[in-house]
Amino acid sequence: MRMIRLRRRHGGWALIGALALAWLLSLQAVGARAEEPVGTLGALGSDTLAGLMLRWGEQLSDRHPGIRLQLQVSGSASAPPALTAGTTRLGPMSRPMTEAERGAFVARRGYPPLAVEVARDALAVVVHRHHPLEALTLAQVDAIFSRTRRCGAEAAITRWEQLGLEAPVGRIALHGRNLASGSYGLFRQRALCVGEYRPRLNEHPGSAAVVAAVTESREAIGYAGLNHLTPGVKPLALVDEQGRRQLPEVAPVRRGDYPLARSLYLYLNLPPGETLPGPERAFLDLVLSAQGQATVAELGFVALSEEMIADQRRRLGLGAMAP
Structure with a gap:
């Protein structure tokens, strides 16, 4: 009888251990889902970059189903005022910002916009x-x-x-x-x-x-x-x-x-010392990846060199390039 009771006791602990493990695993899964970036990325700007942005947006949704890209094509000149006013999160431009555009952003925000080169053209x-x-x-x-x-x-x-x-x-x-x-x-x-x-x-x-x-x-x-x-x-x-x-x-x-x-750019509103928000980070991680740059070449542009990609990833805190 003693041995039977001992086995039951061991069985009970085994059951409790299994339940605890399942609970911990569920918490980890919830935590992983919570860390998955979600949100809508608004982009307004260059007609030249429109095809690339749309393709990158599709690839981003495949990687991160919780992120959706909304693109409005109005020309590069429309990106700086929209970024300055905060009505868009990404400003694709087929040229650098002018001094006047940059100055207007700094006057409103107190810091310069972040420029990321994404392709050559x-x-x-x-x-x-x-x-x-x-x-x-x-x-x-x-x-x-x-x-x-x-x-x-x-x-x-x-x-x-x-x-x-x-x-x-x-x-x-x-x-x-x-x-x-x-x-x-x-x-x-x-x-x-x-x-x-x-x-x-x-x-x-x-x-x-x-x-x-x-x-x-x-x-x-x-x-x-x-x-x-x-x-x-x-x-x-x-x-x-x-x-x-x-x-x-x-x-x-x-x-x-x-x-x-020329270089093609994405401009962002990122205060100095702050890290990229989840959706922007996921998007730039894709753009500056082997897959993202293969898309650049596929659509008729010129992909960045490996040195340029690595330099920008370091500057943005993205780590080594993923395939």
């Missing part, structure tokens, strides 16, 4: 796929697109014959982006030497519209981001002061040798 000067032109100097680009010619051209170029072409002939039709676009500002700065566009420039709300317009006309020329190029257009090589031709290809864009190469 370039503006390509494009003509119709059957156009005979192969290259232009930057001074010629300026003479075609601007009325100020601050890059050094002696005369305006308004007709194709002025470039020594037998065909096409006639007036050059100009296509570009509108004022809200970061591409508009970058092209003005780099290709027009901060000059002024010609009034007859056809302004479009997106690069896809520019490419479509040039595809339909052999008399047209325009500029667009790399990820919007199609077989219907031909990107021109740009000739630097040493006479070297640079095409908007991966290696020269990543090195910065191509004259119209």
Whole structure:
């Protein structure tokens, strides 16, 4: 009888131990769920980055079902005032903030916005796929697109014959982006030497519209981001002061040798000394991962170098890059 009672007692302790273990495991599961980032990430800004942001948003939801990205595409110029006012959490931009935009943020918040480089891109000067032109100097680009010619051209170029072409002939039709676009500002700065566009420039709300317009006309020329190029257009090589031709290809864009190469950014409102909130941290961890950068290349942009990724992850406190 004594042995039977002992066995029951041991069985009771075993049952209590099993229940306690199950309780502890359930608490750990609840804790893990509590640590899972949740929330809605609002993003407002660049048209150029729209496709990337949407794809990253899908991948983020796969990793973290509790996070949802809401994207509004209004052009890079819309991001700084929205971040300053606190009406968005992420500001995708295809150019750096201007001093005025940065100053307005600092005046309101008391600290600068956080800039994170997420990809490399370039503006390509494009003509119709059957156009005979192969290259232009930057001074010629300026003479075609601007009325100020601050890059050094002696005369305006308004007709194709002025470039020594037998065909096409006639007036050059100009296509570009509108004022809200970061591409508009970058092209003005780099290709027009901060000059002024010609009034007859056809302004479009997106690069896809520019490419479509040039595809339909052999008399047209325009500029667009790399990820919007199609077989219907031909990107021109740009000739630097040493006479070297640079095409908007991966290696020269990543090195910065191509004259119209640029960085693409995400701007955030993060006070100094504070850590990234859960949703922002999860999003940037994805963007600066092997998967996120593979998406950059897949969508026609240029992925960051491993050194750049590692540097930014250290700066953001994200740790080593995950696959």
